[in-house]
Amino acid sequence: MTQSLPESRRVVVKIGSALLVDRETGALRGEWLGSLAKDVLRLKRRAQDVVLVSSGSIALGRTVLDLPPGPLPLEQSQASAAVGQIRLARAYEEALAPHKITTAQVLVTLEDSRDRRRYLNSRATLEALLSMGVVPIVNENDTIATDEIRYGDNDRLAAQVAVTVGADLVVLLSDVDGLYTANPNDDPTAERLSEVTTITPEIEAMAGDAGSGLSKGGMKTKIMAAKTAMAGGAGLVITEGSRLSPLQALEDGANATWFRPQTDPHVARKRWIAAMKPQGVLTLDEGAARAMSQGKSLLPAGVSAVSGRFERGDPVTLARPDGTALGVGLARYTAQEAELLKGHQSSEIAEILGYPGRAALVHRDDMVL
Incomplete structure (x- = not known):
């Protein structure tokens, strides 16, 4: 399965702090x-959805707070993030x-x-944001995240966001132009790989240890991100991002390493849902069973019986009136709420629950028939 930037319906772009913030002055570049904004406009004009996963809040905030260079204690990092997030969003x-x-x-x-x-x-x-043409700016919530609940790097966050929204492609704008057989700074014979279809132990070995790369987290985190993206049916590309209009440069053939998935996001998500163990059963009436077979979501009116103990987000069996399984879906309500x-x-x-909720018990995007 080949993918290019113009062919992708939905794109997640990761921007590192070093691209967005000048290392010497701490000022926004x-x-x-502005050149990246023009890149985004071009994608939007082609009716492509764009999500930006951006670092930079801590780098911007520590400058405002006049904190010294080097690693910061957790509380100072979180304070810097709180100050910087406002500036990052405004930028x-x-x-x-x-x-x-x-x-x-x-x-x-x-x-x-x-x-x-x-x-x-x-x-x-x-x-909802993407359906309304909005460009989400996603970042890790550094103001509250501790080591136990951190992604730790925005490469992996970008890949997870891509899986969440069913993106076709993740673009990692980096300070290197791809994956090399060895660190090109240390080994002049190192060669850049233009394409990877399977992440083998040999590929992982090329990435080295987490701290050995040229950017935060190193190349190893980018390989981990590629694994996540590919498992979710998304392609991933690593390219050098410091030049102006980096997405245009990528389209024009700039050096890069492309990681190609073996399936598409829709199929990957369906496989993920199908592999789950159902925690309950929603029995449908004939009309709901027909509607779902035609690709519709499951509404409360179409459910005749609820069994099992499940929470929101748990997988449930969707059963025909005679009890045979029609499919599996992720419930948007608990078993108690579904019963009501x-x-x-x-x-x-x-009126029934005392608060507004989602119209569907199981959305069509969250079910496998």
Whole structure:
């Protein structure tokens, strides 16, 4: 399966601190960000969805707080992030607003992808933003994340975001132009790999240890990100990003290493859901069973019975009226809530539960028939 930037329907672009913030002065690289905004505009004009995963909040915040160079204690890092996040969001808004592009800030932690309920909530929010043409600016929530709930690097965060939103391609804008057989700074015979279709132990060995790369986390974290992206059906490309208009340069043939998935995001997600062990059963009426066979979501009105104990985000069996399995889906309500809602119209959800909820019990994107 081959993918290029123009062919991708949905693209996640990761921007590192070193590209966005001048290392010497701590100031924002405004000209570079302006050129990236033009890149984003070009993708949007081709009707491509774009998500930006951006570092830079700590780097911007520590400058404002006049903190010394070098590693910071956790509380100072979090304080820097709190100050810098405002400036980072404003910088993207000011860069993209002249192109009539609306931005949104989305802050996440590792727990948001590990917990299925949080994962579904994050996915629903990002999908809603993208459906309205918004460009989400995603970053790790450094103001609250501790070592136990951190991604630790935005390479892996970008890959996880890509899996969450079903992206076709992840672009890692880096300070190197791809994966080499050895560190090119140490070995003049090192060669850049133009394409990787399978991440073998030999490929992993080329990446070295986590701290040996040229950018934060090193090449090893980029290989880990590629594994996540490829498993989710997304391609991933590593390219040098410090030049102006880095996405245009990539389209024009700039040096890069492309990691090619063996399937597409839709198929990968369906396989993931199908492999889960159901925690309950939703029995459907004939009309709901027909509607789902035609690609519709499952609404409360179409459910005649609820069994099992499940929470939001848990997998449930979707059964025909005779009890045979029609498929598996991720529930958007708990078993207790589903029991209250069964047979009712979606317009009645707020009245029944006492708060507004999602219209579908199981969304069509979260089921496998």
